[in-house]
Amino acid sequence: MSNSPITDVIFDFCGVLLDWQTRACLTGHFPQDTVDAICAPDDPHGFFRYEDRMDAGEDFSHIYPDVVREQGEDIAPIFAYYIEHYGDALPRMLPGMEDLLRDLKRHGYGVWGLTNWSHETIHIAFEKYPQIGELLQDTVVSGIEKMHKPNADIYELALQRFGLEAGHCVFFDDTAKNIVGANEVGIHGLLFDNALQARESLASLGVRL
Incomplete structure (x- = not known):
């Protein structure tokens, strides 16, 4: 680590650590055309908009x-x-x-x-996935923090909260606007695609695993 300014790596959850598939939850329980509409990028039923409100701290009972x-x-x-059935x-x-x-973690990051x-x-x-809690040193959750x-x-x-300096951190997210947000506060934001790409991106910043 002495040759790298990077000391810490921060991870988004869905689309980075976890495979998030709304379709996997709904398929077989509801009409397929309805499931297809809900899971489409232009979902006319607004599931992801309502979920965004929950992510921002609103209670389900308030949104429903x-x-x-x-x-x-x-x-x-x-x-x-x-x-x-999340x-x-x-x-x-x-x-x-x-x-x-x-x-x-094994290499001290x-x-x-x-x-x-x-x-x-x-x-x-x-x-x-209890291994996530075992491996991550702490997690900031939007819905808790509002x-x-x-x-x-x-x-x-x-x-x-983590006691980190922005310039020594990498942040992986699968959403471009969240990478922009990280970069704007001085964190090295990297758009996530897969684990191999993440390793290659870290290596380009001097992280040696």
Whole structure:
């Protein structure tokens, strides 16, 4: 590590550490055309918009009446089912990521979490994949803090809580705007694709595993 300015690596959860698949939760339980619409980028039923509100700190009980009013009695229970069975949308850790965390720790690097996630469902990730809690030294969760990526405040909170200097940190996220947010506070933000690419990106910054 003496030849590298990087001392710590911060990881997003969904799409980086965990495979997040709404479709995996809903398929077989609801009409396929409805599932396809919900999982489409232009989802007319707004599932991801409602989930974003939960990630920002709102309670499901506060949001659900809006879902009923805006989407109707046929669609709203599907959203409730999705939240209630959220673990089914997390079928696996992404390949190679547990090994990457272990290799970083073994070589003396700090490993941390920073995720946009509801305070009501984040426990599912740690219960289903306890190795994440064992390997990460700490995690900042948007729904608990009521602040969220890509806003600067959550990155600054993470740095303060973890006791880190921005310029010595790498942050992996699968969403471009969240990388921009990290870069704007001085963190080396890197767009995540897969574990091999992440290792190559770290190596380009002098991280030796």
